[in-house]
Amino acid sequence: MEEQAIVIALVGVLGIGAQWVAWRTGWPAIVLMLVAGFLVGPVFGIIDPQRAFGDLLDPMISIGVALILFEGGLSLDFRELRQSGSSIGRMVFLGVPLGWLFGALACYYVAGLVWPVAILFAGILVVTGPTVVMPLLRQSAIKQRPATLLKWEAIVNDPIGALCAVLAYEYMRISQVEGGIALEVIPQIVAAGLIAGALGYGAAWLIAWSFPRGYVPEFLKVPVLLVAVIGTFVVTNLIEHEAGLVAVTVMGVALANMQVSSLRSIHPFKQNVAVLLVSGIFILLSAGLEFSDLRFFDWRSGLFLLALILLVRPATVLISLLFSDVPWKERLFLAWIAPRGIVLVAISGLFALRLGELGFEDGSILIGLSFGVVVATIVTSGFTLNLAARLLGVKGAERPGLLIVGATPWTIALGKMMHELKTPVLIVDASWTRLKPARAAGLDTYNGEILNEATEHNLDLTPFQVLVAATDNEAYNALVCSEFAPEIGTDKVYQLGDGADDDQFALPSSLRGRSLFASGYAVEDVHQRQLEGWVFRRTKLSEQYDLDDARENLPDSANMLLLLRPDGELQFFTHARAPEPAPGDIIVSFSPPRDQVAEAESRRKSTRKTAPA
Template identity: 70%
Template sequence: MEEQALVIALVGVLGIGAQWVAWRTGWPAIVLMLAAGFLAGPVLGLFDPEHAFGELLEPMVAIGVALILFEGGLSLDLRELRHAGDAVWRLVFFGVPIGWLLGSFAGYYIAGLVWPVAILFAGILVVTGPTVVLPMLRQSSVQPRPAAVLKWEAIVNDPIGALCAVIAYEYFRMVAAAPGATVVEVVPPMIIAAFLAGGIGYVAARFVAWSFPRGLIPEYLKVPVLLTMVIGVFVLSNKIEHEAGLVAVTVMGVALANMNVSSLRSIHPFKQNIAVLLVSGIFVLLSASLDYSELSYLNWRFGLFLLALLFLVRPLTILTSLLFSSVPWNERLFLAWIAPRGIVLVAISGLFALRLSDLGYADGEVLIGLSFAVVVATIVAHGFTVNLVARLLGVKGTTRPGLLIVGSTPWTIALAHEMQSLKTPVMIVDSSWQRLAAARRAGLPYYHGEILNEATEHNLDLSPFQVLVAATENEAYNTLVCNEFAYEIGRDTVYQLGESADEADKHAIPASLRGRALFESGFGVGDVNERQAKGWVFRKTKLSEEFDFDDARELLPEEGHLLLLVRKGGTLRFFTHAARPDPRPGDTIISFTPPKSRVAGEAVRPPASDEPDAQPA
């Protein structure tokens, strides 16, 4: 009992610790989690998952993978297929069989595997894996269409790869029992089982979509009921056919995501947290379960196989599947390179390695070590080069952190102008075409629509924006916007203006519900509008080794207020009533000052050509 508790605690520390290090360094999180598990298991011998959990390890991993696929399915909106649908369907209907065929040849002729093992392993290799693709896309900046193709391919092909392995295994098992068996006797039952499993997943999604909005499930039970249903659907479908449960939970997630169940929005933060915990735990457990004997099978032929997988199998699969499609060549080449493998490959390979050994295929034992080698090779190769390749092929998205401003007012338009001058991507969103007139006249990027409308997520690419400022005339609405986007952007990066002095005592909105308050003084909407009408301006001051923050404060008029600083790389840090960023040389300070500050500032210290910029907008 104590051993299991200790292992669970260590897995949590290692997995989440690796995720944190990845966040701080920008390295691929999966590589760090694999390294952490390998060091804790085979290298240092801190724990052995198989000894700690025994026969429970396999079902634990299987259920974890099922929940990850369900969570990934919930992120797929069919409206994305308007832009990426042609490529996605080609990669499913053409890419899977082509990749399976090429992988089989590579496994037999290059890796030296016997045909049954090569064919089964190639079936699993058609997967890419949302557990690695989605974190990779989050850490990098790729244009929306190729990112959508990679995301859809990863989630849709995961269960398909598992079914390919099942079909291959069932065929060779049948041949071992009755040598005259044919593929026709195996494939149709597998397809029927997949459709039945998909039907079970769809029915479960319909039940959730029907029952949740009608109040049949209380709010505090919605997450437990949903998770229990996912596990039940997975287990029930697996009773029909091995690994059919992966199809069921994927269909359930995709169906539920496209049924417009508004009550599901409240559980999104929880499901994302569950996915992070599961990905971290499973990767650490699997890599800690490795044995040196399983790696001893790897030789130079397997090294050539990995190179063939990276530079022949994947590129030929993608380029052949996308022939005569509308996908531009630079995007095809990008897709041809990016194909990291993850949890499903390792989990299914470990399962079938034992089964193939039972059928008398000695090469079956090689699959565990080889699957880990494929995961590490693809994650390292693609994870560390995704940004470079995207830049070289021209599919790189905006890398400089952007600012999303909700509400078109004279103050927000002036702020947007100032941020544009610093090369910060900016977007003004407002539901009023009339209020947006000033933004249109100023030539600022704008979006006409309701920011809280679900359609906005699909009509407006929000990925370039890491900071949100809600500054409409309605304080309660600003609070609602900040709460809605806090889970997507981060609670520490959603800001709103404080309450105006004349509103502070009237029906104050609790601080726990509000976004971070802009300005150390807590200026409200009325305060900034009043000062804007009096001619107040934004002023930018660049810091250096010779001209530090204290010098900048001396130039700031007594009535002026610090708003934010912009780092060299574009990162935005706001001065708020609760926190003050640490200014460094190279940062640019943005302040909000009275109009007379221009003359006063220049009188105190006239800016020369080699001195920091200290001019109002």
């Protein structure tokens, strides 16, 4: 018991620690987790998952994989998928069969696997995995179309790869154990898939029906959903072996498209659960490796990895997108970027055990080979993505963007200043008329309600790392900040100060975004100063001209708003903290008109002349 507790704690520390290091450094998190697990497992022998958990290890990993697949299915909203055009359909309906076929040929002729194992492993290889693709896209600025194609290919193919493996395994199991022939086996597999899909859809419908009607209290919705997923997985597996993966995937996809508004509140929680599960499972699987698992990794395995990266993936993408409207350079980029992640390793580890039970010795090869595929594809995709994007001309805006909610004279002036400083700016407002001055100024705009669910599918928010909500309605601004804080970060959502004179009517700080300006200017304050002619000014700092010099050359009433780093990072001066400036930084301030600045400068010169010696 004590050993199990230590292992659980250590797995948590290593998994989340690897995720944190990846966030700080930009390195692929899954590679760091692989290294951490391998060091504490086969290298130093600190963790032995099989000894610690025994027979519980297999069901633990199975349930973890089921929850990951459910979370992936829950991310698949068909409305957003339709926005991507026919290209996603091509990469799924043509790409999956082609990738499965080419992968099976590579597994058999290059890696040397027997046909049944080759077909099963090739089915798993069609996944690219949102758990690795999404972090790569967040860390790199890629144009919207190729980024969208990569994102949705990963989300859609993640469960499809699992289903391909389930189909292949079920065919092998029924034909091997029950001695059925192809014509007898295929109807059984189809029937099992239909039953599993029906159970998954039924569970999703029950959730979608009961949650909005108040049959489940708010504090029990997350636990009920988790129990429903696990229960559906286990019950379906009892009916048909490994069909639970099909059921939970269908359950997630169905729930995502039933428009259950009450599920929006659990999205941050499900994302947190997915991070914990991915970290834990990957550490356990890599720690459970043995050097004997790697003995099969020879020159043929190395050639297989090269064939997978240089032949299988390019052929799959280029044939799938033949005669499509996707430009050739974007096709080549998509053909190169195909990182595999946790689902590949988890499902491979799961079926490696199953294949061993069926008497296939090659099943044990899948564990080491799957880790090799993950490392090879993540290293090639992760460390060459920016270079490939630059060479092929699909690099998007490299500087962090500023998302402004509310088109007012003050926000449009701010947008113009940041646009001049080469910061990507997007102004969002529900009124087409209020956006007219922003369009006339050459700023990017979006006409729509930012809190509308449709906006989430029509607007790509990936390039924008800072949000400023500055409409005329302070409560609405707080609602926008509260809605986007989990996605962008609580330290990256801002609004103007609360103009309430009485603390009784002031919004609690826990409900608001961070207040712009150290002085706490409210919406009415900046609008009044805008009418008086106040403007945004920029001041570049250097070794000889520091922040104190900048303050001295501004009037006393001026307020510093933000600091722009040379790499485009935005840091705001707020009531709570002030960034530490360095040479090369640019200070953006909100200042009185030039006549007041000249008057202030004249007063300072006069003061210096009359000052006593």
